[in-house]
Amino acid sequence: MADNLSTADRRVFWHDTVVTQPSCPPLAADVKCDLAIVGGGFTGLWTALEARRQRPQDRIILIEQGRCGDGASGRNGGFCAPSISHGVGNALKRWPKEAEALVRLGRVNLDEFEADLGEFGIDAEFERKGKLNVAAKPWQVESLQSWASNYRRFGIDCQILTGDRLREKFDSPVYPAGLYEPNYALLNPGKMVAELRRVALAKSIEIHEGTTASALRVVQGAIELGTAGGIIRARHVVLATNAAPPLLSRLRNAIIPIFDYALVTRPLDNDELASIGWTGRHGVADCGNQFHYVRKTADNRILWGGFDAIYHFGSRRDEVFLRQSQSLARLAKNFATALPALAHVPFTHAWGGIIDTSARTTFFAGLACGDRVAYAMGFTGQGVSASRFAALTVLDLLGKRDSERTRLAMLRRPPFPFPPEPIRWLSIRWAQRGLAREDETGRRSLLNKALDTLGVGFDS
Template identity: 80%
Template structure:
């Protein structure tokens, strides 16, 4: 193991930025409610708050298997995108007829997200300072220019940077060009979960942590959720379990758990940051299929994550995979290559998280059990802002509202299902090998071209 990793603790840095709070009590008896929400991450907590807005007198109950935010929501990089479709390019490629609507709704969602932070008083270190996408290889530079052209078609402000202009934003010997989009945000995901949880409790939402739901069944006049402590009788249910094994059998093959990893350095001095030209507060990501996402924390540490996207045979979700991985060393080496002046800076934190990955890289939503159960999942690493949009979509569906959200083909059409094992594991390995080769050569594999034609794949 690299010396820079020798003292890194194996839990998310964000945990150390939030004051500890006692767990909410486990469910200990049968309960009855108007709306039951399963899952205490971003999606579930946003659903609870938006439901309270719409139904001031309703009894809303949220159950979480562990503690709110301990899964994907508290382990990500905190990139808050103005998109619900995994970017402009993905919208154009997969849903060209509704790309304009998807782009408009994504940008409006980020505006409304920021407004909700203010209205609810959520202190989450939200910074709307932009994002810089950087390219290393010539074909990636060409891709940045094409991305800029697409953005301008929809009136999205952006700027292609090279030479001194690039070095003033991010000075690395690896990258030859960049595309800067000012309308992009970052936040602290640990504080985001803690603040959503705090405000949910203040709005009389009943929250039960350490309460696993082991069964979902039809009941008299509604649904029944089975837990070790009692049965919840609910008129309607929202499933916000995302990367966890789904409660609906029909969703078993709709997403796969992909493990992603991140490192965080000690706080850097102004001089150290100036040595890499990074004096602003924008985020950074590179253009590879195996890509890194990079950002500063509030105290000027660098978070360096991504690159590896690991699927384990049989969709295993072992907790050990969150703490033990060769990916930490690989990330450390890639950090030193991209930012050689900081190569000796130690990392204080190293951790993994699970991404609920759909075969089209965007979330989907739907109804089940005679329209009494709504679900949303498959965010594929883009859920920080899209989770709010998904919450509103599920509530629209349950209330049978005809809205811009419920009319989206992207949400109404289910994703291509993943095949059973061992074909699943072999197919993912084959596709990922092709993507890695494309990063080296600029040539897309025949398999990935075929997947593109079918509207599925593993895009970054």
């Protein structure tokens, strides 16, 4: 296993699938615009494109501190969910009165997401081939039954699979049962963000990469963003900075940076894939608190990610953490255990990413600075599709439009703030230890039960 990992490049596989385009120049002068967007990932780029639809004549400027997609948007697994609420169960647990609306809006959002790909001519290797949720322990099998019941309550197609029917989709000695949901998509996140960037530039959206916003202030009824190259003066601003330290002080305790890791194998041949029963194009995820997400790439590599969710004291975001972690060896070991027929297969890529985690595991949005600044963050690893919905939401908020999106309790109520250090680090450690024990025993800790009561969760 160590040898299988030792030759893996510490770089993101998705970046190798994208033809590199020239960088957009950094901001080099003071400018004025109608809308300024801070952040060049999924949320920022979707916001730019939706704003262009709504206001064709507006001057829209997007700034990104690195290159668009170098952050979480280009580093994730590419799971594109029919959900804006981190799943049906989370919607029922946290917002039972509007769960039906949340489920419906999530499914509509995925339909519209796919339609937008067609309208914009975006080739992101989008495949709507479903997802298989697998269970390792008896109590997790019971959880799948509960999931299926909730799915059927809302008319979501699903099937419980065991025995030969499960082995036909994913044959592993670790997982005795699975729940298959056909309405789920996968895409190449590297290509997705590159294509959104391409379309944005084609629609005369001005992008300045290598440009960091260092200050935000209200000046004479407008918003000024300070950067090293100049000041942006805008009527409205959208903050789409994901897990980066927020510009608004009120948001600094609303999210924490969680590090997540992934491995990718060399391409597998048909016999190797048949040895694990995985001849379809669906994605796979296990249903533990510490869970793996698994999928095929376009050239039949296996991406194996997740399990650990690592928080560093003081909300550190050191660059070295993206390349070095004991989690990579742990992932390789878990891969060999779950798929022993492929234990010999080497990994070619290994990398980490940062998840902007909120205490309720869903994104939140709001307004600040006299309703001239809107923000959306806290996607907790579920932003590939939800980022589009978030973009529409922040534009509704800035436009003072009364929409079904802006009326959602999920978005009207801010998430529970994380406590200061060292209480933050200790509470996260205790909660995660309790979740790991729950995976082994099926019993939830008293601390996590108390956090459930407060609407706080770390179990995803």
